[in-house]
Structures are given as C-alpha cells and as structure tokens.
Amino acid sequence: MSLIELIEGPLWTFSATLFVIFVFWRLISILDLRRRGASPKPQGSRLAGALRALLVRFVPRPPFTRSGRVWFTTVAGYAFHLGLFVLLLAAVPHVEFIERRIAALPWEPISRTGFVIAAEISFLGLIMLYTRRFVDPLVRRINRPDDHVASLLTFIVMLTGCMALGRQSAFLRGLHMGFVELWLIYFPFSSLMHTFTWPISRLVTGWEAGRRAVRW
Amino acid sequence: MVILPHVPGAHPAAPASRTTRRSGPLLGRWLVPVGVIAALLLAVLMLASVSAQTVDAPVSVRPPEGAAPVAPPTVRAPGVPHRPLGFDAPENTLGSRSDSDIWRVLREGAAGTTAAPRPDDGMLIEGRRPPFVKTPRPEIFTRPPATGLLSDFTRADWWSRIRDAETGLPRIGGYFLGVVLAVIVLFAFIRGPIPVEGGFSGRRIRRFRLSQRVVHWSIAIVFVLMALTGLTLQLGRPFLIPLIGKEAFSVIATASMQAHNLFGPVLIVLLVLLFVTFLPGNFPSRADIVWLIKGGGFFGGHAPAGRYNLGEKGWFWTATLIGAVLGITGIIMLFPDDLGTRALLEISVFLHGAGALIVVAYLMGHIYLGTYGTEGTFEGMVTGCVDENWARTHHELWLKELEERGKIEECRE
Numbered sequence: 001m002s003l004i005e006l007i008e009g010p011l012w013t014f015s016a017t018l019f020v021i022f023v024f025w026r027l028i029s030i031l032d033l034r035r036r037g038a039s040p041k042p043q044g045s046r047l048a049g050a051l052r053a054l055l056v057r058f059v060p061r062p063p064f065t066r067s068g069r070v071w072f073t074t075v076a077g078y079a080f081h082l083g084l085f086v087l088l089l090a091a092v093p094h095v096e097f098i099e100r101r102i103a104a105l106p107w108e109p110i111s112r113t114g115f116v117i118a119a120e121i122s123f124l125g126l127i128m129l130y131t132r133r134f135v136d137p138l139v140r141r142i143n144r145p146d147d148h149v150a151s152l153l154t155f156i157v158m159l160t161g162c163m164a165l166g167r168q169s170a171f172l173r174g175l176h177m178g179f180v181e182l183w184l185i186y187f188p189f190s191s192l193m194h195t196f197t198w199p200i201s202r203l204v205t206g207w208e209a210g211r212r213a214v215r216w
Numbered sequence: 217m218v219i220l221p222h223v224p225g226a227h228p229a230a231p232a233s234r235t236t237r238r239s240g241p242l243l244g245r246w247l248v249p250v251g252v253i254a255a256l257l258l259a260v261l262m263l264a265s266v267s268a269q270t271v272d273a274p275v276s277v278r279p280p281e282g283a284a285p286v287a288p289p290t291v292r293a294p295g296v297p298h299r300p301l302g303f304d305a306p307e308n309t310l311g312s313r314s315d316s317d318i319w320r321v322l323r324e325g326a327a328g329t330t331a332a333p334r335p336d337d338g339m340l341i342e343g344r345r346p347p348f349v350k351t352p353r354p355e356i357f358t359r360p361p362a363t364g365l366l367s368d369f370t371r372a373d374w375w376s377r378i379r380d381a382e383t384g385l386p387r388i389g390g391y392f393l394g395v396v397l398a399v400i401v402l403f404a405f406i407r408g409p410i411p412v413e414g415g416f417s418g419r420r421i422r423r424f425r426l427s428q429r430v431v432h433w434s435i436a437i438v439f440v441l442m443a444l445t446g447l448t449l450q451l452g453r454p455f456l457i458p459l460i461g462k463e464a465f466s467v468i469a470t471a472s473m474q475a476h477n478l479f480g481p482v483l484i485v486l487l488v489l490l491f492v493t494f495l496p497g498n499f500p501s502r503a504d505i506v507w508l509i510k511g512g513g514f515f516g517g518h519a520p521a522g523r524y525n526l527g528e529k530g531w532f533w534t535a536t537l538i539g540a541v542l543g544i545t546g547i548i549m550l551f552p553d554d555l556g557t558r559a560l561l562e563i564s565v566f567l568h569g570a571g572a573l574i575v576v577a578y579l580m581g582h583i584y585l586g587t588y589g590t591e592g593t594f595e596g597m598v599t600g601c602v603d604e605n606w607a608r609t610h611h612e613l614w615l616k617e618l619e620e621r622g623k624i625e626e627c628r629e
Contacts, residue, residue: 068427069426072427072430116477116478116481119478120478120479120481120482123478123479123482124434124482124485124486127434127437127438127482128430128431128434131429131430131433131434131437132426132430134433134598135426135429135430135433135597135598135599135600136426136430137599159475162474162475162478163470163471163472163474163475164471164474165474165478166470166473166474168470169466169467169470169471171467172467172470172471
C-alpha cells in the first residue's frame with residue numbers, strides 16, 4: 001500500500017470515525033450537564049429569549065458598535081468563517097471527494113474564480129485574526145496553547161489545500177489529506193468545537209435570560 | 217424544567233477555558249488523553265509511511281519499448297523547405313539534417329499559422345526587443361550568440377536570456393541576494409546588536425497602535441510566504457534542481473506557484489492597509505539628511521531621527537512603490553489572456569522578478585534590524601511600546617516632539 005493509498009484509505013476512515021464519535025460524545029456530554037431540580041417560576045418567554053439570542057448575536061450589540069476592535073473582529077471573523085465554509089463545501093475537489101466517499105451533494109461546486117476569491121477572503125481574515133492573538137495585550141493573555149494549535153492547524157490545512165490546487169501531484173494531495181486527518185482528530189478535543197457549540201451556547205444563555213425576563 | 221448551563225468557549229471570541237475539564241460524566245478525564253494518543257498514533261503512522269514509501273512516481277514520457285516511433289510535428293516557415301522538426305543532432309554544422317535554417321527564420325519572427333485565437337497569433341518566437349534596448353544587433357544572426365545578460369540583445373534573444381537559468385535573472389538574482397545576506401552577516405559579526413544608549417530605563421511609551429501592529433504582522437506573514445514561494449519559482453532552476461532533483465522540484469514548484477498566485481491578491485490588500493496605517497510620519501524631512509550623513513548610527517555615534525528614520529522611510533516607500541509594481545505585474549501575469557499582450561507579459565515578468573529581488577533584499581535587512589540588529593525594536597512592534605531610552609537613541613526628534621506637545625502615552629502593561 002502506497003502512502004497516498006494509506007492516507008486516503010485507512011487513515012481517512014480512522015480520523016473521520018474518531019471525529020464523528022468524539023464530536024457526538026462531547027455534544028451529548030455538554031447537553032448532559034443540564035441542571036436538574038426545581039427552578040423559580042419563569043418571568044418571561046424562554047423560547048423567545050433563546051431565539052432572540054441566537055439571531056441578534058450575529059452582529060455586535062449596541063454598546064460595542066462604536067468600537068473599531070469589535071468591528072474588526074466581526075468583519076474578519078465573518079470573512080474567515082464564510083470563506084472557509086465555501087471552500088469546505090463548494091470547492092470542486094471537496095465536492096468530488098464528498099460525493100465519492102460520503103454522499104451526493106445537492107449543489108454544484110463553485111468555479112475556480114469563486115474558489116480563489118473565497119480562499120483569499122478566508123486567508124485574509126484568518127491571518128489578521130491570528131496576528132491579533134499576539135499583538136493585542138488582552139487577547140494575548142486569554143489565549144491558551146490550544147487556541148494557537150487550532151489556528152495554526154487550520155491555517156496549514158488551508159495552505160496545503162491551496163498548494164494542491166493544481167491537482168498535479170499526488171504528494172501534495174496526500175499532504176493536504178494528512179493534515180486534514182490530523183485536524184479532524186484534534187477537532188473534538190479543542191476550541192475548534194465552537195463550530196458546533198456556538199448555537200447551544202446562545203440558545204442556553206438566551207433561554208436563561210428569557211426565563212428571567214432579561215434583555216441582554 | 218430543563219435548564220442547560222452556559223457553554224464557555226462556544227463563541228469564537230470567548231475561549232472555553234475549562235470546558236474540556238468539566239465536560240461531563242460521559243467523557244470524564246479520559247477525553248484529552250484519548251485525543252492526544254489518537255493524534256500521536258496518526259502522526260507515527262504518517263511518519264512511518266513517509267519513511268517507507270515513495271510517492272509521486274515520475275510519469276514517464278518515454279514510449280514503451282517496441283512501440284512504433286511517432287513522427288515529430290512539422291512547422292513550415294516561409295522560404296524554408298518542408299521537413300520534420302526533429303531534434304536529432306546534426307551530422308555536421310550544416311549537415312543534411314541540420315535545422316539551423318528554420319530556427320534562424322523563426323528567430324527572425326517568421327509568421328506561420330496556429331489554431332490558437334490569441335494576439336500575436338502565428339508568431340512562433342516573438343521577434344521584439346525590449347523598449348529599453350535602443351540598438352538592435354541584427355548581425356547577431358550571423359555570429360555566435362554572445363554571453364551575458366545585457367549584452368547583444370537581439371529581437372528574439374533578450375527574453376530567453378533573461379530567463380536563462382545559467383546566465384539570466386535567476387542566477388544573477390541568486391547571487392545578488394547571497395551578497396546582501398553576506399553583507400548582513402558580516403555587519404552583524406562586526407557591529408553586533410546596536411545597544412540602547414544608557415540602557416533600558418524601564419519607562420515604556422506607546423509607539424504603534426494595535427491596527428498598525430496587526431497590519432504589520434499580517435503583511436509580514438504573507439510577505440515571507442510570498443518571498444519563499446516566489447524565490448523558489450525564480451531561483452529554483454539554477455539553485456534547487458542541482459540539490460533536490462527535477463522531480464522533487466516540480467512538486468515544490470507546483471505548490472509554490474499555487475500558493476504564490478493565491479496569496480498575491482491578499483498581499484495587495486495588505487499593502488494598501490500598510491500604506492494607510494503607516495503613511496503619517498513617512499514623508500521626507502530635513503532630519504533625514506542629518507541621519508544619512510551620520511550613517512544612521514550604524515557605525516557608531518548618535519543619529520537623531522523623527523518618528524521614522526530614513527531607512528524606515530525607504531523601506532516604507534520601497535514596499536509601497538515596488539509593491540504596487542509587483543501587484544500590477546502580478547495581476548497581469550495572473551490573467552495573461554485577458555490583460556496582456558505578449559510584450560506586456562514579458563515586461564511584467566521581468567519587472568516582477570527584478571522588483572521582488574529588491575524588496576526581498578530590503579526585507580532581509582529589515583528583519584535583521586528589527587530582531588537581532590537593534591535592541592528593543594522587536595518588542596516595540598509586538599507590544600506597541602518602546603523603552604524611553606530606545607526612543608531617545610533611535611528617534612530622539614520624535615520623543616522631543618511628543619514631550620513638547622504633551623502627547624506621551626505611557627504603557628502600563
């Protein structure tokens with residue numbers, strides 16, 4: 001078995017299985033932390049509070065809208081995440097891979113121009129957000145090694161993916177796949193889990209605020 | 217009623233400080249060790265495989281043994297009798313199988329026919345000299361070609377000579393950067409780090425805003441990436457192929473080209489941000505002359521400067537102006553079919569390569585002075601704050617101006 005066959009075969013199955021198992025494990029564990037027992041009578045609509053938090057938090061709250069730092073984080077954050085999702089789910093090699101290995105997708109892959117634009121927006125956002133981790137004294141202090149590892153691993157996955165864009169070299173494709181598999185294994189145990197936990201966080205916090213009839 | 221707890225770390229801006237440790241009874245304390253072990257296992261497997269396997273078997277272009285020979289393509293130029301363009305070695309200088317006649321005609325710009333609907337169609341080898349070469353030497357066609365990059369430019373030779381891995385820009389550029397690197401190393405060896413006069417005072421003052429630092433380090437990351445990939449492409453043939461071979465170089469070159477093309481527009485955006493955030497203070501002033509006369513303090517003595525000294529201003533305007541050239545020529549090279557004629561493309565490639573060498577040379581000096589070469593400088597671009605004595609040593613006029621205007625912002629971090 002060649003290296004590329006190993007990476008695209010057993011190692012892919014191994015890492016994808018670990019990813020699915022531990023992501024579900026962590027999500028179930030988080031949900032299992034629910035409080036039990038009697039609670040005071042609700043003072044407001046919990047569902048409305050949860051939905052409000054889920055939707056309103058997509059933009060900065062009014063007290064922070066005059067802060068350049070907040071807008072920088074918001075714009076760069078959206079640039080990185082939206083670009084990344086476009087790359088992940090609509091790039092031609094990814095669509096082909098997903099359809100070949102997992103399931104057919106109901107959408108068409110984007111053009112190469114679209115790919116390049118999405119990649120550049122995403123890289124710009126990621127690089128600027130990552131440099132801020134070092135040069136912003138507050139962010140530097142609250143960052144943990146996990147945050148740096150997660151960011152760097154994501155950057156390397158994206159970089160190796162773009163380097164393999166020519167689709168001329170099996171080595172480059174294997175390099176990208178190898179880092180993707182490492183990323184998948186690291187994912188459930190790191191801050192990358194915010195991919196799945198952010199709606200839970202907003203809903204729970206909004207639910208609690210709604211129960212107390214607090215607008216926040 | 218079910219009330220779910222707040223989930224720290226669910227928002228990107230709020231890291232999950234203790235989520236992993238309190239992640240519930242199902243995970244317990246086994247979560248992290250299992251993950252680490254799994255990651256290590258994968259890494260070991262990958263490393264073992266890398267050492268055991270060889271990927272990317274070269275694609276052979278040779279026909280299988282015993283296959284019937286394929287006749288080479290034929291091209292007919294005006295006035296040249298039809299015959300195959302084989303690459304067999306001539307039997308003698310003007311032997312019966314010599315193709316020197318047809319190549320000579322092609323070099324002179326013979327027009328043929330092609331199915332490609334592009335500008336300059338039919339021009340098999342572009343017969344044009346660069347605009348900065350005023351005296352063509354048509355007699356070159358009757359003489360052996362001269363060696364050297366800028367000698368004996370002909371209508372068809374200049375482009376291939378510039379790109380020649382042995383005598384053209386790639387090799388000259390490599391030597392140029394090697395000399396610059398040697399000068400920096402020599403200077404570091406002789407001069408060592410330039411100290412802060414009077415030592416560090418402990419009082420730190422604000423020099424760079426957060427936006428400037430973010431832009432600086434963002435552009436630093438992309439710039440280094442672009443430099444590495446660009447130099448791989450430009451200098452790879454003369455310097456890397458002899459070391460790693462053509463097959464390995466082809467993989468590296470493919471990866472470098474994709475990354476270089478992709479990060480180019482990102483660098484353009486960042487250069488615009490760099491220009492906007494660093495423009496104030498980077499205009500020429502009379503103090504620059506004094507600073508220059510005193511050698512910038514690099515060889516001893518004190519050289520007062522404003523917010524930025526002449527060297528920093530030079531770097532700023534080099535990055536801005538040559539960066540603009542690199543950006544424009546890079547875009548032309550990204551879209552050659554839509555934006556450029558062949559002549560424009562050739563000029564763009566030349567300017568892109570030459571401009572990049574200048575910027576990379578300046579970049580090496582900048583990196584040296586910003587890290588090892590000058591005490592206390594690196595810290596200033598990371599934290600935004602510099603020691604007061606550092607400011608007095610390197611930017612005395614700027615410090616005095618702040619003091620006079622009462623604008624000194626002390627860093628308390």
